[in-house]
Amino acid sequence: MGVVYEARDPNIDRVVALKVLRQDRITSETFVKRFLKEAKVVGRLSHPRIVTIYDVGEDQGTIYIAMEFLEGVPLSDLIRDKKLNADEVVELGTQIAATLEYAHQKGVIHRDVKPSNIVVRPDGQIKITDFGIAHIEDPSATLQTQAGEIMGTPAYMSPEQVQGHPVDCRSDLFSLGNSR
Numbered sequence: 409m410g411v412v413y414e415a416r417d418p419n420i421d422r423v424v425a426l427k428v429l430r431q432d433r434i435t436s437e438t439f440v441k442r443f444l445k446e447a448k449v450v451g452r453l454s455h456p457r458i459v460t461i462y463d464v465g466e467d468q469g470t471i472y473i474a475m476e477f478l479e480g481v482p483l484s485d486l487i488r489d490k491k492l493n494a495d496e497v498v499e500l501g502t503q504i505a506a507t508l509e510y511a512h513q514k515g516v517i518h519r520d521v522k523p524s525n526i527v528v529r530p531d532g533q534i535k536i537t538d539f540g541i542a543h544i545e546d547p548s549a550t551l552q553t554q555a556g557e558i559m560g561t562p563a564y565m566s567p568e569q570v571q572g573h574p575v576d577c578r579s580d581l582f583s584l585g586n587s588r
Contacts, residue, residue, distance in 0.1 A: 409433055409443055409540055414477060417462070424462060425478065428472040440471060441538070447473045449516055449542045457507040459527075459537045478535050484523035484585070499528075503534045504584055511536075512577040515545035519575060521583035522564040544577060 410433075415426040427446075433439040447464035463474040483500070486492070492500070504526060511518060518525075518539060525538040541560065553557045566582035568575055 427473040449539045467560040478525045480529035518542040
């Protein structure tokens with residue numbers, strides 16, 4: 409839905425990740441709302457292992473989310489390039505599960521847990537990114553997934569996601585356990 413660039417915030421001279429809604433998606437109000445929903449979702453989460461959002465807005469027809477620039481490598485690259493030992497797998501899995509537990513306690517279901525959405529920093533700590541299709545457990549929310557709507561990455565989706573059924577925290581745990 410978006411493209412991420414490395415950018416510099418000139419106001420505070422800080423490197424940021426700038427996620428920009430693709431131009432072909434701007435014409436759809438649904439895509440714009442979904443894109444902006446990511447900022448709202450992450451904005452309600454304040455955790456050292458979840459990417460931080462700094463700003464969201466529109467400038468000259470470009471809709472963007474400015475967020476923390478992460479140094480490190482996606483877990484997908486790490487497991488492709490290196491065979492992790494059991495201790496490393498347990499350490500990373502524990503960090504991811506604890507971070508997801510925090511999000512779940514705040515009423516957020518990620519719905520797209522996969523290795524490419526987890527960045528491993530040089531210090532071995534993880535950061536979970538890309539809450540673009542997250543589900544907020546909020547009955548007053550105006551933008552919810554329609555019944556039967558299937559969202560996620562097929563290789564990591566829980567059975568209930570594949571079938572278009574409602575999801576809960578167990579869906580994220582299934583995806584975490586399915587990550588390879």
